[in-house]
Amino acid sequence: MTKLLFFKVTSDQLLLCVFLSLLWGITDSTTAAGKTTVISSSSTSPATTSPTTTPPATKSPPENVKEVNVLGQSENNITLMWDKVNNISTYLLQYEGKGISKVENINSPDSEASVTHEVSSLTAGNKYNFTLFTVFEEVNSTGYMFQAVTAPRNTDVFEAIKQNETSITLQWNKVNEILNYILSSNGREINVTASEGHEQVSHTVPGLTNGTKYDFILFTVFENVSSSGVTRTAATVPSKVTSVSVTERSTTSITLVSKVDVDKDWSYLFQMNEESVPLLPNRATGVVSHRFTSLQPGRAYPFSVITQFFELNSTAYEDYTVTRIVCASVQWHVTNSSIQGMVEGLFTNATAKYESQEHVSPGSPNVSFTGLYPGATYELHLWYENNSKHLNQCEHSQTIIPLRLHARCENWDAGYSVRIVWDEPQSVWTAVEVNVMGKSHKKVNNGENYTILSGSLPAKHYEVSLTSLSGTGKGSEQRSEPYVFSCATDPRGVIAGSVFAVLLFVVLVCLIVFILLKRPDIIRRKKVHSKPPYKKTISVAKFPDHFYQLSGDDNRGFSQEYESLISVGTEQTRKEAVLPENKARNRFNNVLPYDWCRVKLTTSNPNSTSDYINASYMPGYNSNREYIATQGPLPSTVNDFWRMIWEQKVKGIVMVTNCTEGGRTKCEQYWPAKSDPCPYGELTVTMTSEQQEPNWTLREFRVKHSKTSEERTVKHFHFTAWPDHGVPQGTEVLIQFRGLVRQHIQREGAGAPTVVHCRYRTSACLVSGPEPSLDTFIWKPH
Ligand SMILES: *[C@@H]1O[C@H](CO)[C@@H](O)[C@H](O)[C@H]1NC(C)=O
Ligand SMILES: *[C@@H]1O[C@H](CO)[C@@H](O)[C@H](O)[C@H]1NC(C)=O
Ligand SMILES: *[C@@H]1O[C@H](CO)[C@@H](O)[C@H](O)[C@H]1NC(C)=O
Ligand SMILES: *[C@@H]1O[C@H](CO)[C@@H](O)[C@H](O)[C@H]1NC(C)=O
Ligand SMILES: *[C@@H]1O[C@H](CO)[C@@H](O)[C@H](O)[C@H]1NC(C)=O
Ligand SMILES: *[C@@H]1O[C@H](CO)[C@@H](O)[C@H](O)[C@H]1NC(C)=O
Ligand SMILES: *[C@@H]1O[C@H](CO)[C@@H](O)[C@H](O)[C@H]1NC(C)=O
Ligand SMILES: *[C@@H]1O[C@H](CO)[C@@H](O)[C@H](O)[C@H]1NC(C)=O
Ligand SMILES: *[C@@H]1O[C@H](CO)[C@@H](O)[C@H](O)[C@H]1NC(C)=O
Ligand SMILES: *[C@@H]1O[C@H](CO)[C@@H](O)[C@H](O)[C@H]1NC(C)=O
Numbered sequence: 001m002t003k004l005l006f007f008k009v010t011s012d013q014l015l016l017c018v019f020l021s022l023l024w025g026i027t028d029s030t031t032a033a034g035k036t037t038v039i040s041s042s043s044t045s046p047a048t049t050s051p052t053t054t055p056p057a058t059k060s061p062p063e064n065v066k067e068v069n070v071l072g073q074s075e076n077n078i079t080l081m082w083d084k085v086n087n088i089s090t091y092l093l094q095y096e097g098k099g100i101s102k103v104e105n106i107n108s109p110d111s112e113a114s115v116t117h118e119v120s121s122l123t124a125g126n127k128y129n130f131t132l133f134t135v136f137e138e139v140n141s142t143g144y145m146f147q148a149v150t151a152p153r154n155t156d157v158f159e160a161i162k163q164n165e166t167s168i169t170l171q172w173n174k175v176n177e178i179l180n181y182i183l184s185s186n187g188r189e190i191n192v193t194a195s196e197g198h199e200q201v202s203h204t205v206p207g208l209t210n211g212t213k214y215d216f217i218l219f220t221v222f223e224n225v226s227s228s229g230v231t232r233t234a235a236t237v238p239s240k241v242t243s244v245s246v247t248e249r250s251t252t253s254i255t256l257v258s259k260v261d262v263d264k265d266w267s268y269l270f271q272m273n274e275e276s277v278p279l280l281p282n283r284a285t286g287v288v289s290h291r292f293t294s295l296q297p298g299r300a301y302p303f304s305v306i307t308q309f310f311e312l313n314s315t316a317y318e319d320y321t322v323t324r325i326v327c328a329s330v331q332w333h334v335t336n337s338s339i340q341g342m343v344e345g346l347f348t349n350a351t352a353k354y355e356s357q358e359h360v361s362p363g364s365p366n367v368s369f370t371g372l373y374p375g376a377t378y379e380l381h382l383w384y385e386n387n388s389k390h391l392n393q394c395e396h397s398q399t400i401i402p403l404r405l406h407a408r409c410e411n412w413d414a415g416y417s418v419r420i421v422w423d424e425p426q427s428v429w430t431a432v433e434v435n436v437m438g439k440s441h442k443k444v445n446n447g448e449n450y451t452i453l454s455g456s457l458p459a460k461h462y463e464v465s466l467t468s469l470s471g472t473g474k475g476s477e478q479r480s481e482p483y484v485f486s487c488a489t490d491p492r493g494v495i496a497g498s499v500f501a502v503l504l505f506v507v508l509v510c511l512i513v514f515i516l517l518k519r520p521d522i523i524r525r526k527k528v529h530s531k532p533p534y535k536k537t538i539s540v541a542k543f544p545d546h547f548y549q550l551s552g553d554d555n556r557g558f559s560q561e562y563e564s565l566i567s568v569g570t571e572q573t574r575k576e577a578v579l580p581e582n583k584a585r586n587r588f589n590n591v592l593p594y595d596w597c598r599v600k601l602t603t604s605n606p607n608s609t610s611d612y613i614n615a616s617y618m619p620g621y622n623s624n625r626e627y628i629a630t631q632g633p634l635p636s637t638v639n640d641f642w643r644m645i646w647e648q649k650v651k652g653i654v655m656v657t658n659c660t661e662g663g664r665t666k667c668e669q670y671w672p673a674k675s676d677p678c679p680y681g682e683l684t685v686t687m688t689s690e691q692q693e694p695n696w697t698l699r700e701f702r703v704k705h706s707k708t709s710e711e712r713t714v715k716h717f718h719f720t721a722w723p724d725h726g727v728p729q730g731t732e733v734l735i736q737f738r739g740l741v742r743q744h745i746q747r748e749g750a751g752a753p754t755v756v757h758c759r760y761r762t763s764a765c766l767v768s769g770p771e772p773s774l775d776t777f778i779w780k781p782h
C-alpha cells in the first residue's frame with residue numbers, strides 16, 4: 001500500500017519535474033541511465049528532501065528487494081536467497097533476535113542474478129527479525145523486513161520406557177518449551193502435542209505386533225520447522241510359548257520341548273532347578289528343547305520358559321513336572337496275600353494289577369496291597385496326577401508267595417516207589433520243588449500233580465518236603481513255606497513175607513506135631529534137654545532151602561526143630577482152657593491157648609464160660625492179631641467157630657488139613673456141603689462157589705446174620721494135598737497156595753484176622769520183637 005502510494009507520488013512528481021524543466025528551458029542532455037538513476041535517487045527521499053533544496057545530482061535510494069526466500073535452516077544458520085534489484089550487488093542485512101543484533105554486508109558476484117546468503121552462528125529454535133537493505137553508491141534502500149527461524153534442537157533424551165505385546169511407550173525431554181513434535185515410524189507420522197508444564201513428553205504407540213522391532217524418529221517442530229530428527233529403535237514384548245511338553249521323564253532327567261515360530265528372531269530361556277538355559281530354536285525341527293539332568297528321583301520340578309527378544313522377556317510359561325521313582329529299589333515285603341513297601345518320592349496313587357483285578361493304594365509313602373491272589377505276579381504302578389494327566393511314576397512286576405501245596409503219599413510199585421500227589425492249591429504256582437530227606441529230589445512244573453519217588457525201600461518212613469514256587473526269572477521267584485510230611489512206603493512186601501512165614505511155620509508145626517505123634521521114637525531117641533527157646537526168622541526166598549534142609553534124612557530137621565520148641569511157653573498160663581466146662585471144647589487136651597492171647601467170644605449172658613474157644617491170636621506185621629490159629633472145630637464147637645468168624649470179621653479161612661485121615665475125623669466139616677443155606681446158631685452159611693484144584697479147593701461162603709440180616713463173604717482156602725502121613729514132597733505147591741492166600745489178604749486189607757487151622761491146633765503167641773519189620777514167634781505145641 002505504501003509502496004503503491006509511494007509509486008503514485010513519485011509518478012506525480014515526475015510529471016511535475018518534466019513540466020518544470022520544460023518551463024525553465026533545461027534541455028541538457030544526460031545518459032538514460034543517469035537520468036533514471038537521478039529520477040530514482042530523487043525519488044528515494046521525497047519527504048526529507050525538498051525539491052527546491054535538493055540538487056538534481058543527489059542520488060536517489062535504490063529499490064528494496066522484492067522478496068527474500070528462506071532456502072533452508074539448520075540449528076545455527078539460515079540460508080536466504082533473493083533476486084538482485086537493478087543489477088545491484090551490494091546489500092546490507094541487519095538481523096536481531098534472542099539478544100543478538102547484527103549487520104552484515106553482502107557483496108554478491110556480479111555474474112549472478114540472485115544472491116544466496118547463509119546467516120550463521122545463530123541459536124537453534126529462534127525467530128529472527130531481518131531487514132535487508134539494497135545499497136547503491138552508499139545509499140541505503142528503505143529496507144525489506146522479514147522473519148526467519150532456525151531449526152529447533154533434537155531432544156537430548158528419547159527412549160522407550162515401557163512396552164508390552166502390542167504397544168511401546170516412548171518418552172523424551174521437551175526442547176525449549178516446544179510443544180509440537182512429530183513421531184515417525186515405518187513412514188507413518190504422528191503429530192504429538194505436549195502438554196505444558198511437564199519436563200517430559202511421553203507417547204504410547206499402539207497397534208503393534210508382538211516381538212517386533214520398530215524404528216522411531218522424533219522431530220522437534222518449531223514454527224513449522226522440524227529438527228533433524230533423533231532415531232530410537234524399540235521392540236514389543238514377544239508372546240509366550242503356547243505350550244511346553246515333557247517328552248522324557250526319568251528318575252534323574254526331564255526333557256522339555258516347545259514348538260515355536262522359527263521365523264522370529266526370538267530366543268528362549270528354559271529354567272528349572274535353579275538352572276537357566278538360553279536356547280535358540282532348531283530351524284529344521286521347529287522346536288526348542290532342553291534336557292535337564294542331575295535331578296533327584298520322585299521330586300516335583302517347577303519350570304518356566306521365557307521368550308526373549310531385544311532384551312525383553314515375555315511372560316513366563318510356567319508349569320511343573322515330577323521325576324520318576326525307582327520302584328525296583330524299593331524293599332517290597334511280600335506274603336502270600338499282600339505286598340508292602342515304603343516308597344520315597346512323589347506319587348498320588350499306586351495300583352497293583354493281576355489279570356482283571358486291580359487294587360489301589362492311596363498316595364501315602366507306605367504302599368500296601370492286601371487280599372491279593374497268592375503266587376500271582378502283580379504289575380505295580382505308581383501314578384502321579386497332574387492337571388488330570390496321569391504320570392506313570394514307575395512300574396514293577398512283583399510275584400507274591402504262593403500257597404503251600406498239601407500233599408500225600410500213595411503206595412506205588414509194591415513199596416519200592418512212592419507216589420507223592422498234591423492238591424491243586426488256590427494259588428498261582430509255576431513249579432514245585434520236592435525234597436526228600438533234606439535233599440533236593442526234583443522240580444516239577446505246574447501241569448502235573450504228582451511225582452514218583454523211586455528207589456525207596458518198602459516199609460520205611462521218608463521225610464518229604466514240598467515247596468511251591470511262583471514267578472520266573474532271577475530274583476522274582478517266590479517260594480512258599482515248605483509242606484513237610486512223613487511218607488511211609490508200602491509194607492505189603494514185608495507183610496506178604498510175614499504171612500508166608502507164618503503159613504509155613506504153621507505147616508511146619510503141623511508137620512512136627514505129626515511126626516511127634518506118629519514117630520515118637522524120633523523124639524524119644526533124643527534126650528530132652530533144655531535149650532534156649534527157638535527163635536528164628538526165615539525169609540521167603542530162603543524158605544525152600546530151609547525146607548529141604550529140614551526134610552532131609554527122613555524129616556530129621558523138622559523133628560529137631562520141633563524138639564527145640566517143646567520147652568517154649570510152658571511157663572505161661574492156660575487156666576481158662578482147663579476149666580471143667582471148657583474141657584469138652586478142646587479137640588486135644590494138650591493143645592490149649594494161653595490165657596493172654598486166646599480169642600474171646602462175646603458173651604450175651606454173664607455166665608462167663610461161653611466166651612471160650614480153642615483159638616489164639618497170632619501176630620503179623622501190621623498187628624498182634626493178624627491171624628487166629630485155631631483147632632479143627634468139634635461138632636460141639638462148630639457154632640462157636642462161626643461166631644468167632646463173624647465177631648472177628650474174618651474174611652478168609654485157611655485150612656491145612658483134610659477132614660478125615662486114615663478114617664479118623666481130624667476136623668468136623670463145618671461148612672454146608674451143598675449150596676443150600678445151613679444155620680449155625682444165629683448165622684446162616686451158604687456156599688456160593690466151590691472150585692476144586694488138584695492140591696486145594698477154594699470155596700466162598702456167604703454168611704448172614706439172622707438178626708441183622710447183614711451179609712458177609714468169607715473165602716475158604718483148603719489145602720488138600722497134605723499126605724495122610726508125613727509132609728508134602730516139595731515147597732512149590734505150598735508156595736503157590738501161599739500166593740493165593742496172600743493175594744486175598746492184600747485185596748481185602750489187613751483189617752481183620754485170617755483164621756488158620758490144621759490137623760493139630762497150635763498155640764502161638766508173640767513173645768517179643770521191638771522192630772516191627774521182624775516177626776518173631778515162639779511155637780509151642782502141647
Ligand atoms: C550451517 O548449518 C549447516 C547445518 O547445520 C552446516 O552444515 C553448515 O556448516 C553451517 N554453515 C556455517 C557457515 O556454519
Ligand atoms: C548487469 O551488469 C552486467 C555487468 O556488470 C551486465 O553484463 C548485465 O547485462 C547487466 N544486466 C542488466 C539487466 O542491466
Ligand atoms: C521483531 O519485529 C516485531 C514486529 O514486526 C517485533 O514485535 C519484535 O519485537 C521484533 N523482535 C525483535 C527481537 O526485535
Ligand atoms: C545505511 O544503513 C545502515 C544501517 O542502518 C547505516 O549504518 C548506514 O550508515 C546507512 N548508510 C547511508 C549512506 O545512509
Ligand atoms: C499394552 O499397554 C497398553 C498401554 O499401556 C495397554 O493399553 C494395553 O492394554 C496393553 N496390552 C496388553 C496386551 O497388555
Ligand atoms: C501434522 O502437522 C502438520 C503441520 O504441522 C500437518 O501438515 C499434518 O497433516 C499433521 N499430521 C497429522 C497426522 O495430524
Ligand atoms: C503375536 O504375533 C503373532 C503374529 O506375528 C500373532 O499370530 C500372535 O497371535 C500374537 N500373539 C499374541 C499373544 O498377541
Ligand atoms: C505453518 O504452515 C502452515 C501451512 O503450511 C501455516 O498455515 C501456518 O501459519 C504456519 N505457521 C507458522 C508459525 O508459520
Ligand atoms: C529377563 O529374565 C531373566 C531371567 O529371569 C532376567 O535375568 C532378566 O533380567 C530379565 N530381563 C528383563 C529385561 O526383564
Ligand atoms: C488311582 O489311579 C488310577 C489310575 O490313574 C485312577 O483311575 C484312580 O481314580 C485313582 N484312585 C485314587 C483313589 O486316586
Ligand SMILES: *[C@@H]1O[C@H](CO)[C@@H](O)[C@H](O)[C@H]1NC(C)=O
Nearest residue numbers: 335336337402403404480481
Ligand atoms: C500265608 O501266610 C501266612 C503268614 O505268612 C501263613 O500264616 C499262612 O500259613 C500262609 N498260608 C498258606 C496257605 O501258605
Ligand SMILES: *[C@@H]1O[C@H](CO)[C@@H](O)[C@H](O)[C@H]1NC(C)=O
Nearest residue numbers: 421422423424447448449450
Ligand atoms: C491230578 O490230575 C488229574 C488230571 O490231570 C486229575 O484227574 C486228578 O484229579 C488230579 N489229582 C489231584 C489230587 O488233584
